[in-house]
Amino acid sequence: MRDTWKRKKSDLPMTMKNNDIFNPHRKGKNDKSLVYKMLIGGCIALFVFCYTLSSTWGKSVDISNIPENDINPLYAQKQNNLKLENQKLKDKLQSIENGIDSLQNIENDANNALATPPNQNDQLPFGVEFYDLKDYEGTVDGKNNDEIVLLLIPLRNAEKVLPLMFRNMMNITYSHNLIDIAFLVSDCSDGDKTLETLYELTAAMQESKLIPILEAKEKQTKGKGVFGSSDLYLKYMPEDYIKNVKKSYSPPFHSEYEKPFRSIQIYQKDFGQVIGQGFSDRHDIKIQGIRRKLMGRARNWLLSTALKPYHSWVYWRDVDIEMSPGDILEFMMKFATDFDVIVPNVWRPLPTFLGSEQPYDLNSWIESNEGLKLAKSLDEDDVIVEGYEEYATWRAHLAYIRDVNGDPKEIIDLDGVGGVSILSKASVFRHGSNFPAFTFMNHAETEAFGKLTKEMGLRVGGLPHYTVWHIFEPSEDDLIKISKMERKKRRFGSI
Numbered sequence: 001m002r003d004t005w006k007r008k009k010s011d012l013p014m015t016m017k018n019n020d021i022f023n024p025h026r027k028g029k030n031d032k033s034l035v036y037k038m039l040i041g042g043c044i045a046l047f048v049f050c051y052t053l054s055s056t057w058g059k060s061v062d063i064s065n066i067p068e069n070d071i072n073p074l075y076a077q078k079q080n081n082l083k084l085e086n087q088k089l090k091d092k093l094q095s096i097e098n099g100i101d102s103l104q105n106i107e108n109d110a111n112n113a114l115a116t117p118p119n120q121n122d123q124l125p126f127g128v129e130f131y132d133l134k135d136y137e138g139t140v141d142g143k144n145n146d147e148i149v150l151l152l153i154p155l156r157n158a159e160k161v162l163p164l165m166f167r168n169m170m171n172i173t174y175s176h177n178l179i180d181i182a183f184l185v186s187d188c189s190d191g192d193k194t195l196e197t198l199y200e201l202t203a204a205m206q207e208s209k210l211i212p213i214l215e216a217k218e219k220q221t222k223g224k225g226v227f228g229s230s231d232l233y234l235k236y237m238p239e240d241y242i243k244n245v246k247k248s249y250s251p252p253f254h255s256e257y258e259k260p261f262r263s264i265q266i267y268q269k270d271f272g273q274v275i276g277q278g279f280s281d282r283h284d285i286k287i288q289g290i291r292r293k294l295m296g297r298a299r300n301w302l303l304s305t306a307l308k309p310y311h312s313w314v315y316w317r318d319v320d321i322e323m324s325p326g327d328i329l330e331f332m333m334k335f336a337t338d339f340d341v342i343v344p345n346v347w348r349p350l351p352t353f354l355g356s357e358q359p360y361d362l363n364s365w366i367e368s369n370e371g372l373k374l375a376k377s378l379d380e381d382d383v384i385v386e387g388y389e390e391y392a393t394w395r396a397h398l399a400y401i402r403d404v405n406g407d408p409k410e411i412i413d414l415d416g417v418g419g420v421s422i423l424s425k426a427s428v429f430r431h432g433s434n435f436p437a438f439t440f441m442n443h444a445e446t447e448a449f450g451k452l453t454k455e456m457g458l459r460v461g462g463l464p465h466y467t468v469w470h471i472f473e474p475s476e477d478d479l480i481k482i483s484k485m486e487r488k489k490r491r492f493g494s495i
């Protein structure tokens with residue numbers, strides 16, 4: 001053994017040789033102690049090696065299940081774990097690349113890495129507020145989690161429909177003390193009293209004194225039609241529908257009905273909308289694009305002025321809804337696990353001689369190949385609007401997918417959305433989505449909002465069999481037709 005060492009020694013690198021040369025008198029002693037040292041070192045190394053090996057086994061696998069001296073299964077298992085881990089990472093990367101992985105998951109990972117935030121219940125210095133924004137993300141059980149909803153309502157020349165709108169707001173069963181409301185009044189015509197009426201009704205509602213005022217207003221307008229124009233056409237509306245409306249606006253009301261809301265803000269701002277609100281004006285294709293961009297701008301003003309850190313949800317609501325389920329917020333929040341934006345179906349009733357009912361909001365749709373092709377053929381700045389021959393998109397419209405007996409809980413992915421009733425997680429806007437007031441992917445306003453939100457990796461859904469009813473506003477033609485039929489009836493006793 002000694003010889004072996006000696007022989008080996010001669011093979012050692014130069015340093016060792018130099019050492020020998022520079023310390024000749026200690027050579028004999030040195031030779032011996034070096035061997036000892038190496039032996040001891042070898043023992044320690046062996047011990048450490050064995051110890052490490054055993055402790056590593058103990059950590060990664062349960063030794064008791066594995067036969068002694070059988071190292072291969074352990075090794076295989078380790079390899080397997082590594083492979084799984086690897087695959088997980090790969091999948092994650094892939095899904096991020098595909099944009100499928102919701103931003104939520106990525107954020108949750110980031111949240112886990114956060115330091116402990118200050119306790120909100122601690123006394124913060126005067127004027128200092130702290131919000132951990134992950135507490136305001138919006139969950140399926142918003143009402144029980146005390147999640148605050150921001151209800152946003154843009155208004156323009158809306159004096160006539162305000163009583164209807166207030167009835168609809170009161171009918172919301174989501175706790176009123178969890179709802180902040182913000183109105184934006186813009187570009188009303190001379191003589192229009194939207195702002196004044198809004199203020200009057202708001203003040204009364206917050207003092208729980210609104211019902212008598214509404215009843216008085218409703219009485220006043222009787223004979224002139226609940227909605228202002230002529231109620232002659234009501235005779236020509238489907239009987240069942242009218243019965244439903246009457247029931248919807250009559251007591252008994254639920255316990256939340258007369259309760260004041262958490263807060264109400266009224267903003268006034270004009271955007272120079274020169275385009276009239278008349279039916280034919282509103283639906284002229286040439287001005288639709290401009291109109292939609294102005295509306296987008298108004299929505300963004302309203303949103304960015306009203307949105308606060310403690311809002312978990314934003315609910316957009318048009319004024320001219322006639323009937324909507326009272327628990328629409330609770331209902332739509334149920335889809336929050338998978339969806340960030342949710343819209344119901346929107347229909348409107350029609351006089352029986354026009355078919356009794358009709359899909360109303362055509363802005364909620366699933367993109368089609370024809371739609372994409374059409375977009376490619378247009379100028380970068382052109383805005384596609386639905387419902388015109390010139391823009392045949394052949395898209396699947398949420399409105400047309402409706403089946404009266406369909407499951408209201410069915411939800412489908414959408415690309416574009418209409419603005420009549422949009423529930424969105426507040427985080428969608430915090431991420432930076434908005435209502436483009438410019439052409440985005442050949443769309444503007446709410447439809448561009450849908451596309452943009454989806455483009456950002458968030459999910460937009462529509463409920464084809466869950467319906468909100470828009471009011472029917474008879475056109476000039478409808479009214480002429482109705483008065484003709486009335487005259488005939490008077491003359492001949494029947495139609």
Ligand SMILES: *[C@@H]1O[C@H](CO)[C@@H](O)[C@H](O)[C@H]1NC(C)=O
Nearest residue numbers: 171248322323324325326327
């Ligand atoms: C109020 O809510 C009830 C219950 O969901 C509903 O049937 C009714 O149509 C609603 N009323 C209005 C005016 O939308």
